[in-house]
Amino acid sequence: MSELTYKLCFYVPESHVEQVKNAVFAAGAGHIGNYDCCAFQVRGEGQFRPLDGSQPFLGQQGQVEVVAEYRVETIVTGAHLHAAISALRLAHPYEEPAIDLFRLEPLPE
Template structure:
């Protein structure tokens, strides 16, 4: 039986995008066939307001902060998923990084 694949998506400030991608690639993310370090990234703006008790990397408590961030998408096998998520969290500057994860299905007609 073929191993499950996941699509991993996260948001990271422009200042740390390469650092975080390097960490997740070294942990096993980004493989597609005979290629590695595969990802797609889109530049945009994120916003958040640090609440009392937070220790924000950027901004101040109770003030809305708008930040230039990249949305990064990549692939990950189930066998390295825990290591990749751990590497992402350790290398990411935010105390609460936004992370999305989708379990992928095989495309019909592809073996």
């Protein structure tokens, strides 16, 4: 039985995309076969409104902020999952980074 594999997807402002990717890769994510630092990224716009009690990296409380962000997808095995997510959170500038995690099924032979 092969190890569980996950697709880790996160959204990061353009200013920090390389920093966050490098932290996630250093924690063991992004390996596919004989390749490392594997990822897909696409640029778009994210929006959010900081509420009372927040400490936003960008924007002001009560005001909707729209920012250029990248959606980054990479692969991570179960053995590196916690380290990769921890590294992502430490390197990410946002107080509450948006993170999606999908467990992948093995491809049919």
